[in-house]
Amino acid sequence: MSLTALTAGLAAWSTDPDELARVSVDRSGAVPDGVPDLVVFAKNVEDVRRTVAHAARHGVPVVPRGAGSGVAGGALAGAGSIVLDLSGLDRIVELLPDEAIAVVEPGVITADLDAAATAHGLRYAPDPASAAFSTIGGNIATNAGGLRCVKYGVTRDAVLAVDAVLGDGTLVRTGRRTIKGVTGYDLTGLLVGSEGTLGVIVGATVRLSPLPTSTATAAAFFATARDAVAAVTAVQRRGLRPSTAELLDQATLVAIDQARGTDLHTRGEVFLLVQTDGYGAEAEMAEVDRVVRPLATAFETTTDPEVADRLVATRRAALPAIERHGRVLIEDIAVPRSRLAESITEIGAIADRTGVRIFVFAHAGDGNLHPIVAADSAPPEQVDRAVAAIFEHALAVGGTLTGEHGVGVLKRPWLAAELGEPLLDLHRRVKAVFDPAGVLNPGKAVR
Template identity: 50%
Template structure:
């Protein structure tokens, strides 16, 4: 690698290049604990698009893989290092370049943290809706790479719905701008949309232009306690069938509630086995009516208690518990995270199948969900160092994926394929469709250097 590193130093400032193995190790993988990772040749902390362009050009010339990464909060192994690769960190490219209140858009670099953008927009009376649970730590670049969703995407859509344009380094180092700043535009193929969700396999995104919305009215929170997952799922299906589009509809089961209580002593698990949290942001009487309807539908579906929360602090604490569920469970042992999505009317059936899988595989599965859009996150927990438990967990993981596909769903709603879902992708997509993806990859990445092996790599 000596000649390669010499060429890299000719194109990128030497203080941006790290070869210390101890430093590199901290960047070698994301939060998907079960996904494998290799040993990189170098880490580059890019500070500009020129740095990125230099890395891509040198790697293309030498045939060295590039693995782009931002905050490393991913849950599918998409940012995991390959042996001999360059880890290209974009965390230092964290400027909010522009917020345009008149056009309702913002231009940001990929290292901007999601919550930082939301706060900056709020100062202008504007709102950036995509809000993954990792919003306090995850970056816009990573959100774009995986087409992240979040709690409010049931009503307001996912990241792709807000990306207007990107600047990216593709091919052998070409800098391109894709998309537009205008409200409408259909010139050529939607190459900008193609890069959203591509998990770093088509190029390196160096700037993003996102659509903003006006600040929304205060939300009303509806809480339902249920004795079992299926009843909570029936409530979700009932809300959908009634034509209600809540601003959030989240599910948390007993395992998650107990884990959050053990960590933060919030007292949530004393009253419910399953908690369903709904929200509406319709103004005035329409909001009142929608909140009342959700309370009624929860009760008719089997809630042991349902009501509107009149205490704003209490409501915020409940949604904070939803965001804390994953890190709380991580304290119990390694967590294998699922991300399947099914039609909303089939949420009850899918939840029942997950419970059956847990029992039949003899494994501990906790459940959180963006229930309003059918995106379920079964969390399979295993004791550290227990190989037999890990094998049972992997069997459960595969069965959940198969069940989601059988119900007309998809293997990933927002976390991405990365390394963990490659087998599921091949089960979900027809061979002809996979061939189309390979053709797109070859066209945009002729040197084959951008995050190779991820998404469409041969499953283990």
């Protein structure tokens, strides 16, 4: 590949070894096979098209990159590849309050879009834990979720249209600005969650939601995971729709206490954070109180924003507190909600059997579990057995390998077990249509 031919038309690029090493990895902790040959810092859509078209002609892998906040190895870039850094495409192009939509470039930080919407009485509903530093393009790549997803949905539910550069450099626009629309296939939905293997996202039109008029927050502790999940089930059976239902296990509570000097773990084995919002937030929380309190060892509610922020901060402190103990594998399975308590118990049993330390927190409202595996707590082969056992359990109970982090490189060995070969082959054929030269993020998501 001639780098001279490519870089002659680009405003910003680098072959500096330190820069290449930085952009070759993400938060997964996985190590690529060498470093890329080049990083292109895209300043406009034409930079993206030029880079992808050049790569397709020469059969060179292109790895799209935003903030590098992924945890499944989706942005790993090895020897002989080009990293296409999209963080410089960071404009909020339009924000239309009357339409409740925004048009953004992929490098916009998630929290920045939310803040811009707030100024108009709106918000961007998806709120991944990485919102302060992850990008909209990265969120689209993995179909990211977050604390509010139980009521407001995940990224796919917020994306109305995308601009994408296909594997030959062609720019396409899918979807529309209207809420309704069924002309043609839902290619927008297909691109969301495709991890940069079908197209490079260079723009998106997203839905915004009204800021809730009020919010009520509850913090509950339980003697067992079964009691906590029973409380969530009781809330849902009652026809209530909390915006947040987040669960932390005892190991996670201990880690938070060690990090913050608190005593949460003394109040119960499991912590549950519940929020209701909208005009009926307080009335809805009163019903939550009625069904949850009898099952809890401790229970409190508040409508005070400062107190609520402290309670929510407990949930958001989980991963940073765990990461203080060393390198972690941030896993991400989803199971049927009826199997959630069983899954939490089984993950504890896996930890006992393998000698691997595992922390668990969960989006309890939709069955999405995050087993956080302490990678240095046992020999590598035991860690591998623990991770495999977690995935095998998820599939055995009718769940999935990933709810919101994506497959990346770390979960590819289990793809066939979930999809089956006929469906996996169909995935490969779809990729060949969008990326005929096979240069877009090869080796990720679908082999």
